[in-house]
Amino acid sequence: MSKNSILKEMIFSNKLEYILEAHNAISGKIVEETGFKALWASSLTISASMGARDCNEISWSDIVNEVWKICDNTSIPLLLDMDTGYGDFNNARYILKKCETVGISGVCIEDKIFPKMNSFVNGEKQNLANKEEFCGKLKALKDAKKDKDFCIVARTESFIVGAGLQVAIERAKAYHNAGADAIVVHSKEDNANQIIDFMKAWDNSCPIIIIPTKYYSVPTSVYKDIGISTVIWANHMLRASIKYMQYVANKIYKEENILGVENEIASIKEILRLQNMDELLSAQNKYYKDMVGETNA
Ligand code: SPV
Ligand code: MG
Numbered sequence: 001m002s003k004n005s006i007l008k009e010m011i012f013s014n015k016l017e018y019i020l021e022a023h024n025a026i027s028g029k030i031v032e033e034t035g036f037k038a039l040w041a042s043s044l045t046i047s048a049s050m051g052a053r054d055c056n057e058i059s060w061s062d063i064v065n066e067v068w069k070i071c072d073n074t075s076i077p078l079l080l081d082m083d084t085g086y087g088d089f090n091n092a093r094y095i096l097k098k099c100e101t102v103g104i105s106g107v108c109i110e111d112k113i114f115p116k117m118n119s120f121v122n123g124e125k126q127n128l129a130n131k132e133e134f135c136g137k138l139k140a141l142k143d144a145k146k147d148k149d150f151c152i153v154a155r156t157e158s159f160i161v162g163a164g165l166q167v168a169i170e171r172a173k174a175y176h177n178a179g180a181d182a183i184v185v186h187s188k189e190d191n192a193n194q195i196i197d198f199m200k201a202w203d204n205s206c207p208i209i210i211i212p213t214k215y216y217s218v219p220t221s222v223y224k225d226i227g228i229s230t231v232i233w234a235n236h237m238l239r240a241s242i243k244y245m246q247y248v249a250n251k252i253y254k255e256e257n258i259l260g261v262e263n264e265i266a267s268i269k270e271i272l273r274l275q276n277m278d279e280l281l282s283a284q285n286k287y288y289k290d291m292v293g294e295t296n297a
Helices: 003-012 025-034 043-049 060-072 089-102 131-144 165-177 193-201 220-226 236-255 259-264 268-274 277-287
Strands: 017-022 039-041 078-081 106-110 151-156 182-185 208-210 230-233
Touching: 003 017, 003 106, 003 151, 017 025, 017 236, 025 039, 025 060, 025 236, 025 268, 039 060, 043 060, 043 236, 060 078, 060 089, 089 106, 089 131, 106 131, 131 151, 131 165, 151 165, 165 182, 165 193, 182 193, 193 208, 193 220, 236 259, 268 277
Parallel strands: 017 039, 017 230, 039 078, 078 106, 106 151, 151 182, 182 208, 208 230
Antiparallel strands: none
């Protein structure tokens, strides 16, 4: 099965599925090794890892270039957070072609205006894109994709901007009719009430995906009960590494010594394993085998 069809099957399955964030090639590999079936390439965490803010300070090509390394280093599908598509329908479909070329399995495009701002920053001051224009973008993406299994996910920010349930439902329906395979309904509340209300009103015409960053305390059994397709844990690998790097950096700084952290951090051997150094060593045996003379390689 191709990566694209695995992602599509996950999103359309009757089982609640989970996707975890990765922001670079090594975090992608760790997510895959843990057992996750798919990756979320988050605009928040990739931009943060590049020292930038999540408001399109980083160009789409820098993002895709980073994500290409994640795809290349993993064998599970990746869903790319492509923000608003970085412009109009033409910018969005141009980027989609590059996404397919580098092995991305689906894109998630949100109904805000370029340059977008992260959903957790002054959400109520943000504006939704024109609904018809956004539907045109979705149609253009659908027409532009080469692989039928490449997923187009539309994300509505209706709740983020305070537009309410009716708008969220209307937009989700319109986006599905325009060609979206699935819809992300985003919420920044600390409870799942908006999502629960949405699911009560939703006609089940396509799968619904959620990003429960702020309502983290809600048990996932609730999502099963209300018929959510997929949960995206959108930023936890970066948050884990920030906290642990701060802890280790502080400890080394205070102790002026690395002895105290040696057993608390990954070994060099572990880095080499994650880099698949064994493969290179056996390739050297194979390809240098017939060389005459000494080599230090
Ligand atoms: C991301 O991970 O970049 C997202 C989710 O888009 S959020 O940060 O909640 O907007
Ligand atoms: Mg994002």
